[in-house]
Structures are given as structure tokens and as C-alpha cells.
Amino acid sequence: MSDTLMNRNTHSSSPTRQDILIVGCGIAGPVLATLLLSSYIPIATLPQITVLERNTAALGSGQNIDIRGFGKHVIEKLGLTQEIKTGSTGEEGVKIVDATNRIWAQFAADKTGKVETGTSDVEILRGRLAEILLKQTKAVSKDVEARGGKGVEFIFGDSIEGLHQDKDKVHVQLRDAGKRSFDLVVGADGLHSKTRKLAWGSQQEGCLKPLHMFGAFFSAAKEEADGDWRSWHHAPGGVSVMLRPSGTKEKSTVLVLLADKNGTIAEEMAGSKRDVLAQKRLVLKKLNNIVWQESRLKRAVESADDFYFDTTAQIKLDRWSKGRVVLLGDAGHCASPFSGMGTTLALAGAYHLAGSLVAIPIDYQKAFARYEDSMRPLVQKAQGLPPEGHQLK
Numbered sequence: 001m002s003d004t005l006m007n008r009n010t011h012s013s014s015p016t017r018q019d020i021l022i023v024g025c026g027i028a029g030p031v032l033a034t035l036l037l038s039s040y041i042p043i044a045t046l047p048q049i050t051v052l053e054r055n056t057a058a059l060g061s062g063q064n065i066d067i068r069g070f071g072k073h074v075i076e077k078l079g080l081t082q083e084i085k086t087g088s089t090g091e092e093g094v095k096i097v098d099a100t101n102r103i104w105a106q107f108a109a110d111k112t113g114k115v116e117t118g119t120s121d122v123e124i125l126r127g128r129l130a131e132i133l134l135k136q137t138k139a140v141s142k143d144v145e146a147r148g149g150k151g152v153e154f155i156f157g158d159s160i161e162g163l164h165q166d167k168d169k170v171h172v173q174l175r176d177a178g179k180r181s182f183d184l185v186v187g188a189d190g191l192h193s194k195t196r197k198l199a200w201g202s203q204q205e206g207c208l209k210p211l212h213m214f215g216a217f218f219s220a221a222k223e224e225a226d227g228d229w230r231s232w233h234h235a236p237g238g239v240s241v242m243l244r245p246s247g248t249k250e251k252s253t254v255l256v257l258l259a260d261k262n263g264t265i266a267e268e269m270a271g272s273k274r275d276v277l278a279q280k281r282l283v284l285k286k287l288n289n290i291v292w293q294e295s296r297l298k299r300a301v302e303s304a305d306d307f308y309f310d311t312t313a314q315i316k317l318d319r320w321s322k323g324r325v326v327l328l329g330d331a332g333h334c335a336s337p338f339s340g341m342g343t344t345l346a347l348a349g350a351y352h353l354a355g356s357l358v359a360i361p362i363d364y365q366k367a368f369a370r371y372e373d374s375m376r377p378l379v380q381k382a383q384g385l386p387p388e389g390h391q392l393k
């Protein structure tokens with residue numbers, strides 16, 4: 001990897017090696033690790049990076065996500081454009097269909113990438129992208145070790161449970177691995193970030209702005225009629241379903257959106273945040289009588305081993321850093337799946353945070369401020385959803 005990130009390291013003083021904990025190995029986390037290890041010269045000043053992930057392996061689940069604008073620039077810098085494009089879903093555009101599958105409107109994707117439409121010219125399954133990014137981080141880590149540096153320490157299947165900081169270090173409590181101390185902690189642990197909750201405490205209450213809708217993402221066995229277009233059906237009762245190509249012959253992907261204006265779903269699911277069976281039961285109930293693809297969708301929900309269910313929300317915070325802790329990706333500024341920008345923001349954030357830490361290695365506060373200055377305009381634009389645009393009637 002070449003370019004500005006590496007060349008930004010123009011400081012004259014030689015910083016000591018920093019211990020950095022990255023919480024979350026989704027999209028933003030591994031990219032930050034890769035960029036930090038690819039940027040520092042000489043090798044003695046490369047940071048010692050620990051990546052902590054709650055799941056026992058990088059999650060291969062998650063459906064179609066877009067990479068747009070600056071995100072494309074980042075994957076180009078990572079040298080991954082070709083691999084990502086080869087693994088893309090191949091979606092040709094969006095068709096709005098009724099219960100009889102009659103098409104009422106259709107919007108073709110612009111495969112040149114010049115015009116942004118509902119389907120980006122770079123669209124890939126989230127799980128596939130997460131695997132590509134982690135594979136690269138592991139390769140970069142191995143290369144650093146081969147050159148005598150410290151590679152990345154990966155801790156899977158553990159979680160951050162406690163955090164406090166003094167002027168020199170952040171002290172964290174991991175559920176299984178016990179107490180550890182780091183110079184900096186990066187919370188890249190998604191919409192419901194535990195790092196954010198631990199570091200901000202009551203100051204982060206209210207930062208999660210619900211969009212009053214839940215989303216269920218899962219796969220269905222592909223049928224010939226599915227083709228390479230996204231079919232989007234709005235059913236009565238606040239249920240909206242998208243059936244999309246996955247880029248494979250075996251499966252199509254499904255997104256079921258459930259409107260929750262009165263908060264009844266939120267109430268019903270409050271105690272079932274990680275209870276997939278309860279989430280599946282709710283979605284099956286909501287699919288009753290939607291007619292379009294009903295029995296097929298229900299079968300797919302029942303058999304899905306990649307079922308992912310969550311609220312849709314945005315995160316709005318005045319500052320993305322607190323002392324030695326900084327937030328990255330959805331943890332700091334989730335824009336929601338409606339923006340089509342979550343992954344782009346995660347990639348851009350990793351790029352700007354790595355660039356800032358490389359450029360100002362001896363003053364993390366200035367580095368965090370610079371990262372935030374670079375990212376705020378992009379985030380503000382991405383979070384500006386059309387008024388009522390996300391509401392299902």
C-alpha cells in the first residue's frame with residue numbers, strides 16, 4: 001500500500017510504540033488496524049494493536065451493503081477494489097412490485113459509478129466484505145511480524161466489560177482475559193457500542209435516535225425468477241420486503257423492514273436483544289398474510305443460519321472522543337441502513353483516524369480532533385435522511 005497515509009509520517013521527534021485496543025472486528029476495526037500497520041515507518045514505531053471481537057469468528061452474516069464516494073477511494077488505497085468488485089452481488093437495479101409481482105416502477109443501476117442510484121456500482125454482501133478485510137489485516141500483521149515488528153493480537157469470543165482511564169493509560173476489564181491497559185482504545189463495536197457506554201456513561205444516554213423501524217436480514221434459497229434485480233414490495237401493515245441477488249447461484253438475500261411507530265415491537269423485543277428465536281417468531285408473525293412470496297419467506301426465516309435483526313437508528317454525539325478513547329464507524333455516528341452510507345463512513349473513518357494518528361503520533365488529542373474535523377461533514381451529509389423518507393405507512 002502506498003501514498004499519502006505512509007508519506008504523512010513527517011514528524012521529526014520519534015514517538016514510542018503505542019498500545020492500541022480496537023474493540024470490534026466488523027468493517028471499521030480491521031481496516032483501521034491494516035492502515036495503522038501499513039503507515040508507520042520505521043517498524044519500531046508501529047503500534048502494538050489488539051483487536052477484540054465479541055463473536056468467536058468474524059461474522060460471515062449480513063446482506064447487501066454499498067460502497068460509495070470516499071469509500072471507493074479507501075478500498076482503492078487498500079488495493080482491494082478488484083477483489084471486492086469480483087465478489088459483488090451484481091444487482092442490476094430496483095423494481096417496485098405489488099402482491100402479484102407486477103412491476104410499478106424500476107430504476108436501473110449506473111454501472112459506470114458516475115450516477116449514484118439505489119444500487120451502488122460497488123455492492124457486496126457484508127459478511128463477504130468483512131472476511132476480505134480481516135484476511136488483509138491478518139496478512140499485513142504477518143508481514144510486520146516477519147520484519148521484526150509486533151503484529152496484531154486478535155482476541156475473539158471475548159468482550160469489553162469495564163473501562164476507566166487516568167492521564168497515562170486506559171484500563172479495561174475483559175470478560176475472560178481479565179484486566180489489560182492500553183495507551184488508546186478505539187470503539188469500533190457498532191450501533192450498540194459497549195465502549196461508548198463505558199467511556200461516556202450517562203453522557204451518551206439519548207444519543208441513539210430510533211427511526212422507529214426494525215430490520216431483519218437473512219438469506220433465501222435462490223429461485224430462477226429472482227434474477228439480478230432487487231424486488232421491493234410494500235405490504236399493508238407496515239411491512240416492507242426486499243429480495244436481492246447475492247452474487248451466487250445458491251441464494252438470494254432478504255431484508256424485511258417492520259414499522260414500529262407506536263413502539264410495540266421495541267417493547268416486545270426489549271428483553272430479547274440477542275434471542276434469535278424470539279426475533280424469528282416476531283418476523284414470522286409479521287409476514288402472515290403479506291401474500292407476496294409469503295410461504296417462501298417464512299421458510300427462509302425458519303431455516304436461516306445468518307439471521308440478523310436489529311432496530312434502525314442513528315447515533316448523534318457532540319464529540320467522538322473522550323480522553324484516550326475514540327469512536328469509529330457506527331459506534332460514533334451510525335447513519336442507519338437507509339442512508340446506504342454506513343460502510344462508506346466506516347471505511348472513511350478508519351482512513352482519517354489512521355491518517356491523523358500517523359500525522360500527529362505524539363498528541364492523541366490533536367489527532368482525534370483532526371480525525372473529527374475530517375469526518376464531520378461526511379457524517380452530517382449521510383445522516384440527513386429525507387424527511388419521513390424512512391417511515392413506512
Ligand SMILES: Cc1cc2nc3c(=O)[nH]c(=O)nc-3n(C[C@H](O)[C@H](O)[C@H](O)COP(=O)(O)OP(=O)(O)OC[C@H]3O[C@@H](n4cnc5c(N)ncnc54)[C@H](O)[C@@H]3O)c2cc1C
Pocket residue numbers: 023024025026027028029052053054055059061062063064065126158159160188189190191193194195217308328329330331336337342343346
Ligand atoms: C452481523 C451484522 C450484520 C449486518 N448486516 C447489515 C446489512 O445486511 N446491511 C446493512 O446495511 N448493514 C448491516 N450491518 C451494519 C453494517 O455492518 C455497519 O453499518 C457498517 O458496516 C459499519 O461498520 P462498523 O464496523 O462500524 O460496525 P459493525 O459492522 O456493526 O461491526 C461492529 C463489530 O463489533 C463487534 N462488537 C459489538 N459489541 C462488542 C463488544 N462488546 N466487544 C467486542 N466486540 C463487539 C460486533 O460483533 C461487530 O463485529 C450489519 C452489522 C452486523 C454486526
